[in-house]
Amino acid sequence: MTPDDILQGLYDQTLVGNAPAVLELTNTGLQLGMQPQTLLFDALIPSLEEVGARFERGDFFVPEMLIAGRAMSGALEVLRPLLAETGVETMGTFLMGTVKGDVHDIGKNLVNIMLEGAGFHVIDLGVQVAPEKFVEAVKEHSPDIVGFSAFLTTTMPMFKANLNALEKAGLRDQVIVMVGGAPVTQEYADAVGSDGYAADASATVKRAKDLLAQRRAVLAS
Amino acid sequence: MHTTLRSASQEVVIGLDRPFCVIGERINPTGRKVFQEQLRAGDLSAIERDVAAQVAGEADMVDVNMGVPLTDEADLLSRAVTLVQKLTDKPVCIDSSVVEALEAGLAAYEGRALVNSVTAEDDRLAAILPLVKRHDAAIIGLPNDADEIPMDADRRVELARKIVDVATKEYGIATEDVVIDPLAMPIGADTTVVATTLETIRRIRIELGVNMTLGASNVSFGMPGRHALGAAFLPMAMSAGLTSAIMDARSPQIVEAVRAADLLLGNDEWGAAWIAAHRAKLHET
Numbered sequence: 475m476t477p478d479d480i481l482q483g484l485y486d487q488t489l490v491g492n493a494p495a496v497l498e499l500t501n502t503g504l505q506l507g508m509q510p511q512t513l514l515f516d517a518l519i520p521s522l523e524e525v526g527a528r529f530e531r532g533d534f535f536v537p538e539m540l541i542a543g544r545a546m547s548g549a550l551e552v553l554r555p556l557l558a559e560t561g562v563e564t565m566g567t568f569l570m571g572t573v574k575g576d577v578h579d580i581g582k583n584l585v586n587i588m589l590e591g592a593g594f595h596v597i598d599l600g601v602q603v604a605p606e607k608f609v610e611a612v613k614e615h616s617p618d619i620v621g622f623s624a625f626l627t628t629t630m631p632m633f634k635a636n637l638n639a640l641e642k643a644g645l646r647d648q649v650i651v652m653v654g655g656a657p658v659t660q661e662y663a664d665a666v667g668s669d670g671y672a673a674d675a676s677a678t679v680k681r682a683k684d685l686l687a688q689r690r691a692v693l694a695s
Numbered sequence: 696m697h698t699t700l701r702s703a704s705q706e707v708v709i710g711l712d713r714p715f716c717v718i719g720e721r722i723n724p725t726g727r728k729v730f731q732e733q734l735r736a737g738d739l740s741a742i743e744r745d746v747a748a749q750v751a752g753e754a755d756m757v758d759v760n761m762g763v764p765l766t767d768e769a770d771l772l773s774r775a776v777t778l779v780q781k782l783t784d785k786p787v788c789i790d791s792s793v794v795e796a797l798e799a800g801l802a803a804y805e806g807r808a809l810v811n812s813v814t815a816e817d818d819r820l821a822a823i824l825p826l827v828k829r830h831d832a833a834i835i836g837l838p839n840d841a842d843e844i845p846m847d848a849d850r851r852v853e854l855a856r857k858i859v860d861v862a863t864k865e866y867g868i869a870t871e872d873v874v875i876d877p878l879a880m881p882i883g884a885d886t887t888v889v890a891t892t893l894e895t896i897r898r899i900r901i902e903l904g905v906n907m908t909l910g911a912s913n914v915s916f917g918m919p920g921r922h923a924l925g926a927a928f929l930p931m932a933m934s935a936g937l938t939s940a941i942m943d944a945r946s947p948q949i950v951e952a953v954r955a956a957d958l959l960l961g962n963d964e965w966g967a968a969w970i971a972a973h974r975a976k977l978h979e980t
Contacts, residue, residue: 536883536917575792577844580884580917602842627725627762628792656726662764 477508484517484549489524491541493548500549510556514593518546522591526676529584536580543587550590565593566618566686569611569649571603573632578625581655581675585621588675589682605632605639612645618689619682622668624655634666650685654678696871698833698906700756700786701806707755707786709874709906709939714957714968715929716756716939717950718788718809719749720912722779723760734763734771739778746782754944757783758811759800760790769799776803788835788941794822801830808832811941812876815840815854824866833872834862835908838895844878848894851878855899871906874939875899879909879932881916882924889914889928893935900936908939911949926952933960 475483480503487495496518503513525542528534568589572582579601586596597615599607612620620640624630633653640646652670653663663671670685672678698709709716722745724731730741749757759779761771772791779787789800790811797810812835813823827834838845838854845851855875862868877895880888892914896907914928915921926949929940933956943949954972957963 535919536881537886540884575841577839580881583884626792627764630764657724657731657762657764659728659731665765 475502475506477503477506477512480506480508480513481517484513485521485524488518488521488542488545488549491538491545493541493545496545497548497552500552504552504556510553510560511562513549514553514557518549519591519593522546522588523676526588526591530674530676536584539584539587543584543590546587546591564595565683566595567597567615568594568682569597569599569608569615569617569620570623571599571608571611571621572601572623572625573629573636574602574604575632576624576626576629577601578623578655581625582621582623584675585623585654585678588679592679592683594679594682605636608636609639609643609645612640612649613643617649618686619650619652621652621654621678624653624658627657630655630657630662633663633668637667650682650689652678652682652685696904696906698809698871698874699807700809700833702780702784702786703805705784705786709908711900711906711936711938712962713938714755714962715933715937715953716908717752717754717944717953718756718758718908718939718941719745719752719754719944720758720910720941721745721749721943721945722757722775723790724763725760731763734761735766739775742775742778743782746779749944750783750785752944752947752950754785756786756788756809758788758790758941760811761796762791762793768793768796772796773799773803776800780805789832794826797823798826801826801832804830809835809874811835812837813858815857820858820861824862824868827862827872828866828868833874834868835874835876836862837876838878844880846888846891848891848898851891851895852898852902855895855903855905859903859905870904874906874908875903876909877907877937879911879913879928881918882914883917889931893931896932896935896937906938907936908941909937911940911942922946922948925949929953930956930959933957 480499483499529539572579589596622633622636651668653668660671670681672681700707759775761775788809788811791797810827810832813819814837836858838851859873862873863870877892879892882889915924958966958969963969
């Protein structure tokens with residue numbers, strides 16, 4: 475197998491969510507002396523971006539997105555320590571959770587997959603995450619961004635409760651806050667005082683990168 | 696076990712020996728951004744169209760949810776309930792997780808409503824069940840608590856039993872006025888979840904004997920062919936003991952599957968309703 479075969483194979487097999495094949499190709503690529511970042515940036519991430527694009531278009535469905543994400547996660551577990559060794563920095567740390575009272579996690583999990591694919595280190599707190607749990611986790615992990623997900627109009631007010639809890643703990647200024655979920659709008663995101671909102675998984679990645687770049691520019695100046 | 700709901704002039708009875716109770720899900724702004732904007736501006740006109748479409752689809756009842764952020768949900772729900780009752784004589788399922796909104800909706804409602812919903816959390820039970828009792832309504836109970844949606848039938852049955860016990864023993868609500876939601880989850884995220892729902896339905900039917908309803912559209916979320924999935928799921932669930940669903944009443948494919956199952960399960964004597972529907976369709980074309 476040539477390196478080109480490996481990259482093409484990784485792209486194709488991630489697209490169809492074939493986790494064993496993706497893992498095997500990743501290992502074979504490394505044995506051939508390919509760089510972990512080449513495998514990640516030239517095959518896995520473009521493939522997952524294509525999965526995301528197909529999903530937004532309605533050509534791909536939830537299970538396909540989930541298995542593609544799982545296939546990529548398997549490869550990332552092999553690559554992550556190697557990437558750390560070679561000094562490839564993660565894009566940033568993203569702490570994620572579905573708010574208290576809400577158990578919907580499909581959308582959140584899709585966003586996690588896209589974020590991981592884009593090079594973020596994602597820490598997922600799961601569903602029904604109470605404000606105090608978010609506060610603890612922000613203290614413990616010092617994420618660059620924290621994301622609150624809500625699928626119900628009735629649980630969206632927890633965004634405000636979470637923001638208040640961060641404020642009270644003196645952490646609000648240390649972290650970028652993003653909110654999202656099916657019923658959320660830009661207007662609502664602004665009204666509760668979050669820093670950013672995006673309507674879908676790939677837009678979230680883009681927005682997260684932009685917000686992070688802005689924050690880093692401010693800190694650097 | 697019969698749960699009786701009423702509008703000013705019409706009665707619907709939910710029970711294992713009755714035709715399945717189709718509750719139209721459409722009057723709900725979740726995931727409908729245009730509708731949300733209209734409601735926020737006080738414009739309820741879309742409700743008229745939604746009621747008409749669901750009544751045309753032969754819904755037995757209509758669910759009314761006005762969960763729009765940054766609005767006075769109580770006021771909105773009260774107005775929507777009044778409007779829906781002007782548009783149709785189908786009984787209404789009053790849907791909110793805001794206690795004040797449920798109270799306002801119940802106060803505006805003429806008849807005997809189904810309240811959607813209460814969880815097994817103590818504070819929710821204590822806040823909502825007295826309202827249900829005071830307004831002589833029936834209540835949908837969700838077997839989940841603050842920590843989790845249980846992913847196994849055992850825990851769901853346990854929490855359902857708790858809701859029935861608290862409602863009947865502490866608040867004097869009749870057992871037949873507690874309708875349990877066995878929880879339908881998306882098959883697209885995990886292909887074992889419907890098996891769990893079906894097992895929960897069977898066990899609640901045997902162990903508690905109460906009526907059940909669920910949000911049927913959850914099952915097909917994120918999948919293609921949603922109508923076909925709904926049309927396959929509901930007859931299975933009915934066969935297990937489900938007696939009602941909050942569902943897409945505008946889908947002829949799903950509603951027809953439900954009415955076929957009514958006949959096949961022995962709840963449409965001589966197939967009269969099935970034949971009448973066939974004849975009505977002939978006259979349409």
